[in-house]
Amino acid sequence: MWRALDMDVERFDKMRLTLGEIYEKTYLSQVNRPDAMAYFDNMIAEIHGGRIKELLAAKEEGRPVIGTFCVYIPEEIVLAAGGICVGLCGGSQGSVPDAEKILPRNICPMVKSAFGFKAGRICPYFQVLDFVYGETTCDAKKKTWEILDDMVPTHVMEIPQMKNQSDRDMWLTEVKAFKTKVESVTGKEVTIEELRQATRIMNNKRKALQRLNRLRHAKPTPISGKDVLLIEQIAFYDEPVRFTAEVNTLCDELEKRIAAAVAIPNKNAARVMVAGVPMALPNWKLHHLVEGAGAVIVNEESCIGTRYYKDLMDEDAEDMESMLKNLTSRYMQIDCSCFTPNNERIDQVLKEYQESGAQGIIHYSLQFCHTYNIEEIRIRQACEKEGIPYMFIESDYSPEDVGQLQTRVEAFLEQIGD
Amino acid sequence: MYIGVDLGSRTIKVAAWQDGRMVDQQLQESGFEPHEQAREMIKAYNPRYIVATGYGRHLAREHFANGVITEIKAHAMGIHTMLPEATTVVDIGGQDSKVITLNVKGQVTNFQMNDKCAAGTGRFLEIMATSLAYPLTDFGPAALASEEEIQINSMCTVFAESEVISLKNRGIPRQHIARAVHSSVADRIMTMLGRIGFGESIAFSGGVANNPCIVEMIRSRLENVEVNVPDNPSIIGALGASIEAARLGVQA
Numbered sequence: 135m136w137r138a139l140d141m142d143v144e145r146f147d148k149m150r151l152t153l154g155e156i157y158e159k160t161y162l163s164q165v166n167r168p169d170a171m172a173y174f175d176n177m178i179a180e181i182h183g184g185r186i187k188e189l190l191a192a193k194e195e196g197r198p199v200i201g202t203f204c205v206y207i208p209e210e211i212v213l214a215a216g217g218i219c220v221g222l223c224g225g226s227q228g229s230v231p232d233a234e235k236i237l238p239r240n241i242c243p244m245v246k247s248a249f250g251f252k253a254g255r256i257c258p259y260f261q262v263l264d265f266v267y268g269e270t271t272c273d274a275k276k277k278t279w280e281i282l283d284d285m286v287p288t289h290v291m292e293i294p295q296m297k298n299q300s301d302r303d304m305w306l307t308e309v310k311a312f313k314t315k316v317e318s319v320t321g322k323e324v325t326i327e328e329l330r331q332a333t334r335i336m337n338n339k340r341k342a343l344q345r346l347n348r349l350r351h352a353k354p355t356p357i358s359g360k361d362v363l364l365i366e367q368i369a370f371y372d373e374p375v376r377f378t379a380e381v382n383t384l385c386d387e388l389e390k391r392i393a394a395a396v397a398i399p400n401k402n403a404a405r406v407m408v409a410g411v412p413m414a415l416p417n418w419k420l421h422h423l424v425e426g427a428g429a430v431i432v433n434e435e436s437c438i439g440t441r442y443y444k445d446l447m448d449e450d451a452e453d454m455e456s457m458l459k460n461l462t463s464r465y466m467q468i469d470c471s472c473f474t475p476n477n478e479r480i481d482q483v484l485k486e487y488q489e490s491g492a493q494g495i496i497h498y499s500l501q502f503c504h505t506y507n508i509e510e511i512r513i514r515q516a517c518e519k520e521g522i523p524y525m526f527i528e529s530d531y532s533p534e535d536v537g538q539l540q541t542r543v544e545a546f547l548e549q550i551g552d
Numbered sequence: 553m554y555i556g557v558d559l560g561s562r563t564i565k566v567a568a569w570q571d572g573r574m575v576d577q578q579l580q581e582s583g584f585e586p587h588e589q590a591r592e593m594i595k596a597y598n599p600r601y602i603v604a605t606g607y608g609r610h611l612a613r614e615h616f617a618n619g620v621i622t623e624i625k626a627h628a629m630g631i632h633t634m635l636p637e638a639t640t641v642v643d644i645g646g647q648d649s650k651v652i653t654l655n656v657k658g659q660v661t662n663f664q665m666n667d668k669c670a671a672g673t674g675r676f677l678e679i680m681a682t683s684l685a686y687p688l689t690d691f692g693p694a695a696l697a698s699e700e701e702i703q704i705n706s707m708c709t710v711f712a713e714s715e716v717i718s719l720k721n722r723g724i725p726r727q728h729i730a731r732a733v734h735s736s737v738a739d740r741i742m743t744m745l746g747r748i749g750f751g752e753s754i755a756f757s758g759g760v761a762n763n764p765c766i767v768e769m770i771r772s773r774l775e776n777v778e779v780n781v782p783d784n785p786s787i788i789g790a791l792g793a794s795i796e797a798a799r800l801g802v803q804a
Binding site for chain 2: 535537538541542544545548549552
């Protein structure tokens with residue numbers, strides 16, 4: 135199957151095995167995980183197999199398969215058109231050298247990793263999809279799309295930089311253009327009922343993740359931060375209805391755990407919240423480090439986490455125009471640092487800190503990320519003003535700085551402990 | 553006896569704590585099996601509890617130590633015992649440097665580390681001393697004796713060494729180059745201090761605090777701020793670890 139997808143199978147095979155080993159060490163070594171995690175472990179085991187087969191089957195039926203990189207792309211529209219929206223991976227050090235043959239070294243590791251998966255032909259999702267949809271969020275992404283387009287049809291949605299009325303109007307136009315593009319693949323117009331149904335599916339998915347996040351805020355927490363991160367990452371490429379059901383099954387189990395006072399092995403683990411950039415699959419570096427040092431991560435204020443699911447879309451609309459306005463409104467609430475001003479993010483970070491019962495915040499940035507690195511200054515000031523223990527980590531995907539990060543994280547945990 | 557072991561990048565330090573004071577200390581160059589070497593060093597004591605810190609702390613815990621603390625906490629505790637009025641600790645070690653701010657109880661409130669790059673660390677001074685043919689212990693005094701202010705422009709140790717060689721080849725007396733090298737380190741320390749804030753009383757720990765020129769240069773770059781060096785600054789990390797050993801060992 136992979137050969138038929140024109141992949142570099144020899145190389146890909148090695149990477150697959152390495153991923154398996156890393157997964158074993160990082161995830162399967164945890165003790166007393168909820169039983170329902172088995173579904174998500176299996177999603178990783180089948181990440182290059184089962185799900186790919188589902189995508190190929192969808193293509194056979196003429197359903198569009200669209201790759202995305204950002205939570206601003208409206209999944210509802212793809213779903214309404216009967217398509218599949220796949221968030222592409224960008225969290226592996228393995229694909230970075232492929233990108234560095236072409237792109238400059240000093241740009242975001244996530245952009246490099248995602249690009250490298252295509253450049254190296256080592257990702258079956260990239261090979262299966264019809265086209266990718268990029269967005270004009272940050273500079274690295276914006277310019278990389280121009281080069282990615284040589285390798286896979288790349289369309290770009292213009293995301294505004296501010297949230298004034300003129301920006302909202304522009305964005306609505308972009309959303310409509312996106313809808314037209316998706317419809318051009320299916321050959322038919324999306325109806326309001328289809329969009330309403332898709333909205334419900336997405337809202338249900340978000341509600342399930344919100345439920346999961348609330349349950350993991352219990353004291354003590356019934357599930358590791360790593361496991362929740364994994365589920366949040368799988369949300370980006372799994373079939374939404376099935377995924378939602380499985381998350382709710384897990385939540386039912388977590389409710390029972392909480393009632394029976396069953397928690398993660400170290401009930402007194404320091405509770406840490408992570409705020410900042412997204413953590414694309416298979417980037418587990420920070421969670422593994424922090425939880426390996428004896429703490430537990432209880433919240434991800436990140437595009438992989440709450441930024442993805444904190445906002446529901448208003449399902450109430452009479453016609454397509456109102457529906458699309460609701461959709462645009464919903465997506466406007468995403469508080470990515472690429473927007474200016476982004477004051478609502480400061481409030482959001484403080485709010486989530488309180489709600490999650492965390493004892494400290496680690497602001498996580500990827501190397502070379504200008505927007506998050508500069509926004510971090512104001513986030514830090516706000517946390518210091520509130521007396522919230524705070525640490526800033528900027529890193530990439532390589533194992534080079536793990537020892538140094540470990541010392542910093544341990545020192546931070548000592549501070550929280552004292 | 554409560555023992556603190558600091559397995560650093562270049563040396564192993566041991567501090568023995570009993571009846572509220574440090575009763576013994578050791579320092580040795582690190583060999584190939586630092587955990588074995590450390591174990592040998594503490595054999596003669598009768599340790600109730602051992603806490604390890606430094607680069608090799610986890611290795612020590614795997615083999616013989618009861619607990620670990622980071623070198624950040626260790627230096628904070630060690631300085632607070634020796635110099636209780638210190639609001640900030642500057643620790644310049646063999647391969648890293650850090651600034652730690654303390655509250656009145658001697659607890660860490662903030663810290664900055666430079667552990668990605670040799671610039672501004674003991675290693676930088678060591679390489680330059682070799683390049684200028686000074687034994688390390690003579691390097692500081694020689695630099696102090698010079699009054700010329702030349703600049704070294706390169707941040708990077710490797711490029712700075714090239715710069716030192718070209719200065720030598722231009723016939724510039726080596727003690728002036730030595731002073732420029734020390735200035736470079738002092739400037740880097742000032743940058744780190746600037747980022748984090750430092751209060752009124754800075755304590756200087758780690759091997760490089762033995763260098764009188766660095767200490768003097770920091771003092772002269774600060775106004776109305778005390779800069780104090782404890783007796784035997786190299787042992788501060790191990791001392792802090794031994795105090796933690798005493799604290800934990802009493803509860804154990």
